[in-house]
Amino acid sequence: MDIQEIANKLYEYCSQNKYEQAHRNLYSKDATSIEPPHSQNPGVIEGIDNIIQKGDIFQSMVEEYHGGYVNEPKVYGTYITMEMGMDVTMKEMGRMKMDELVVYLVKDGKIVSEQFIY
Secondary structure, three states, X not given: OOHHHHHHHHHHHHHOOOHHHHHHHHEEEEEEXXXXXXXXXXXXXXXXXXXXHHHXXXXXXXXXXXXXXXXXXXXXXXXXXXEEEEEEEEOOOEEEEEEEEEEXXXXXXXXXXXXXXX
């Protein structure tokens, strides 16, 4: 797949809340996930299994999903950017709206990193 095809497939998966399928089908096994310093889980996570586990942990913290959005991706050279947001009630934290920009780096037909900006 070329980068535009990867971006389109990523958008399709994310629009359907199929994040694990996106990880398994589009990411390199050695991919990294980067959260900002002010995040509850800051830093870099390495490896697709750890990225999937991070997603599972986040999903387990969601008490109720009220809505969300994923904007169509934009491709810049070897990067894909996508804006996403959700309105959720988190266990023990209450209801909150989250908006983020995600920057993906693609090499050799696979996503090798994702960086969340919020």
